[in-house]
Amino acid sequence: MKERIFRRGAHGGHEPAENDQLAPQSKFKPEPRAVADEVNSSAIIIPCPTCKEPLYVKELENNLHVCPKCGAHLRLNARQRLTYTVDEASFVEWDTDVRPTDPLGFAIGNDGYATKLSASQKKTTETEAMITGRGTINGTPAAIAIADFTFMGATMGSVYGEKIARAAERATRERLALITFNASGGARMQEGLFSLMQMAKTTAAVARLGDAGLPHIAVLTDPCYGGVTASYATVADVMLAEPGARIGFAGKTLIEQNMRQKLPDDVQTADFQLKHGMIDEVVHRRDLRQVLGALLALYGTPRMLIAPPLDEATLPGARAAEPVLSAAHA
């Protein structure tokens, strides 16, 4: 097949490459911050990405990857998030057989999407940047979806979106709350229009969850940008964020360049978004399990436990369960 070349920016997406090693064309530039796989390397001591103090990796792990000196919340991969938040051994993963494909034959020079996918899968041992399943938090069951920033910057492609949509649909059928842990650089440019379609698909799926009287609780973690912020992640019933998380659509520098004016230094931080009404609370990582457990209990008792399971066909706006996109269902 003739090699096709796609240029960044054709669809307005912006994808920070994993480990913050940014492609030269990238418009979204997260500040350097240690990510899970770096922390998991063989190093015994690493500098805190925020206060630069030397930290023992062991001590960091025992402190949920929160810097004991300055309180910076370092990024977690999906499995670490699972360990820190979901009750031990309660998680049953869904849709592990839905794997990404390369629908556009995307390549820049010799750097093909298929190669990049395969390298990310090998590095993270995940098949995609999103894992979903059912687990309990403080004893209350919920559908749980966790983005993994170490996998291609947790960009939302067709499989990422498909897994979110399926998780919302299963939550609706099984009368579970949906908790999403979100971090993303936006739409996955290598899947072009297929990525953008996920915004509508995921938003529609969580809307049907809401129509069935079930809550969606979103936790925004660092960094949460682009098509994820602009779709399902910010239409939740309750929106929480971790301290210091940066949350926005386009990056600050890009906005400043377009508006030709300086933005406040703290723009797009969790505290800024709280102050301006975009999120409901900033929650320290050590408190997250308790807060989510309390929210599940508050939402769950009257609606999820008493109301009978709904027939999917009778749900408002019900549609056939077939996936909309070309995620690799085969």
Ligand SMILES: [Zn+2]
């Ligand atoms: Zn620190």
